[in-house]
Amino acid sequence: MKALLNSLLAVVLISASACTNPDVVSPETSTAEKGVVKGRVVDNQGKPVANAEIIASSTDYYNKTTTAYTDANGTYRLQLPTGVAEGSYSASGTVTIKYHGKNVKMALYEENTRVFSAYDGAVRNFVFRLTGKRTADDDETATPLGGSVQVHHQVDNVVWENLELTLEPVGPLVDGSTGQTIIRTMPAHDYYLRDIPVGQYKITARDKVTGQQLGVTIKDSFNDYSPSVTALFTEANFVGDTFWEIVLLVNTL
Numbered sequence: 001m002k003a004l005l006n007s008l009l010a011v012v013l014i015s016a017s018a019c020t021n022p023d024v025v026s027p028e029t030s031t032a033e034k035g036v037v038k039g040r041v042v043d044n045q046g047k048p049v050a051n052a053e054i055i056a057s058s059t060d061y062y063n064k065t066t067t068a069y070t071d072a073n074g075t076y077r078l079q080l081p082t083g084v085a086e087g088s089y090s091a092s093g094t095v096t097i098k099y100h101g102k103n104v105k106m107a108l109y110e111e112n113t114r115v116f117s118a119y120d121g122a123v124r125n126f127v128f129r130l131t132g133k134r135t136a137d138d139d140e141t142a143t144p145l146g147g148s149v150q151v152h153h154q155v156d157n158v159v160w161e162n163l164e165l166t167l168e169p170v171g172p173l174v175d176g177s178t179g180q181t182i183i184r185t186m187p188a189h190d191y192y193l194r195d196i197p198v199g200q201y202k203i204t205a206r207d208k209v210t211g212q213q214l215g216v217t218i219k220d221s222f223n224d225y226s227p228s229v230t231a232l233f234t235e236a237n238f239v240g241d242t243f244w245e246i247v248l249l250v251n252t253l
Helices: 002-020
Strands: 036-043 053-058 065-069 075-079 088-099 102-107 126-128 147-153 163-169 182-185 192-196 200-207 213-218 229-232 244-252
Touching: 036 053, 036 088, 053 075, 065 075, 147 163, 200 244, 213 229, 229 244
Parallel strands: 036 126, 147 244
Antiparallel strands: 036 075, 053 065, 053 088, 088 102, 147 192, 163 182, 163 200, 200 213, 200 229, 213 244
16 A cells, blocks of 8 residues: 555656656657647747747648647647548747737747648647757758848948958847857858847947958948947748848948
8 A cells, every 4th residue: 555655646746747847748748649739849948938839731731720829838739630631731830929019920940840640640849949940850051040130241342251240139139038249250152141049139340350340231221331230130021920130231431
């Protein structure tokens, strides 16, 4: 009897730990279940992410999707149709955050991109992070989670290979973290600085060889060039997009 009581106590303690410790994956979200796709969303520290949107999309029928949102523990559960003709599905996720008065939709890192049958179900977990690959299968040519700074320079006045940008965070980043100052030289054959954590930045530019400070402004802002500019990442393509960019102009002062 004593051994039985100890075993029951151990089960209770493990269950309680799974509910409170974000690093513990419970059986409910780790074992596949027929007709269901489920899983968990956490951040880089393993903390649960609530209100993340998970979409299961049919790979056989256009625009056929099912949507769920994570709870306070970061878990979600999507019931899928299980008819013979239902075919296969893929899962993707985003989280929307209110940042500087607007809704910022961020893609979630996908640990497993394999399609699955609706009948068999699947477990698909996601991570909310600001930089790095969007999926485990991405290579170096894929667009990362971070935003891009697109740079246009006045070719008569600015030597491209000498151009150095400094991005200093202004307040917290989109996930609430502090962020760090980023100093980058422009790539030789690319007009973009890529995989920058989305946030608001004070941006300056200089010629790293001569030390000359250069002028900067945001494209289409109609502002004059100045020694620095404070810029916020915006959607690269359309409202609700998960690709973010700043378009910067650089010239002499």
